[in-house]
Amino acid sequence: MGTPHFAVASLNKLIENRYNIAAVVTVPDKPQGRGQILKFSPVKEVALKNNIPVLQPASLKDDDFIQSLKKYKAELYVVVAFRILPESVFTIPEYGTLNVHASLLPKYRGAAPINRAIMNNEKETGVTTMLIDRKVDTGQILMQTKVAISSEMTAGELHDILAVKGAQLLIDTVKSIENNSVKSIPQDDTLATKAPKIKKEDCKLDFSYPAIHLHNQIRGLSPYPAAFCQFRGKILKIFRSLAPEENIACKEPCKPGQIIEVFKDSIAVCCGTNELLNIIEVQPAGKKRMPVKDFINGYQVKIGEIIE
Secondary structure, eight states: OBOSHHHHHHHHHHHHTTOOOOOEEOOOOEEETTTTEEEOOHHHHHHHHTTOOEEOOSOTTOHHHHHHHHHHTOSOEEEESOOOOOHHHHTSSTTOEEEEESSOTTSSBSSOHHHHHHHTTOSEEEEEEEEOOSSTTOSOEEEEEEEEOOTTOOHHHHHHHHHHHHHHHHHHHHHHHHTTOOOOBOOOGGGOOBOOOOOHHHHBOOTTSOHHHHHHHHHHTTTTTOEEEEETTEEEEEEEEOOOOTTOBOSSOOOTTBEEEEOSSOEEEEETTTEEEEEEEEEETTSOOEEHHHHHHHHTOOTTOBBO
């Protein structure tokens, strides 16, 4: 059970290891683009290529869907980046329902663990396999693997690493279930933190914040949904900045969002209490993503202009 690209690595790993995948469950096809052409989820595309039956219920509580699931007689359900399952579904299989979650639970329970970990300047995260229970991301932990987060790493880069790590952890977990060596550990709820879904207000940059806060916000939202601000009255998305160096400040008092220096490959913007943030990749409204040097040349960016 899964939908996005993050889940594809796990599905492919199960296929490579010759597990008998009775069916794939994913979201209904959605019309996209100007032509409103029906688009398959990434997981469905892989399933069809491998001749695996696909179920796409509008509601996971639908009785016909639940009866269809039961007919497959699957011994284990695997959930990777999918919807919240009702108890009538996750209790069906003999060995329960296994979830691959992109954090070191109980930290970052919720829909956006990758984004939130970077936005909060975590130095380490990972992947957890757990058994699903009634509350979201609270089930017993089976296995975990850790991943370091560098100061320049974006959410997109971390996503790709965790997808691969998660796929291998899934196989290790399934094998441990097969040979009856798996050990489950209850989560310590006192250590739990939340990773709620990203909203538009999470993406708006406020240059009155310190440089490190803005840098983490930018990389934690890159490439999607992307941090944004306004330049000359239009939306400007920002995808990359340089990790701020300590004690690097504006030489003179400046306004938050004021462009202090225009270099060949970066724009230095005043933020926080006279700190500098160097922006290196942007996307102006109606344009493609570009290195900031192309933005500087195309828009004749000047010192003293305000990004807000």
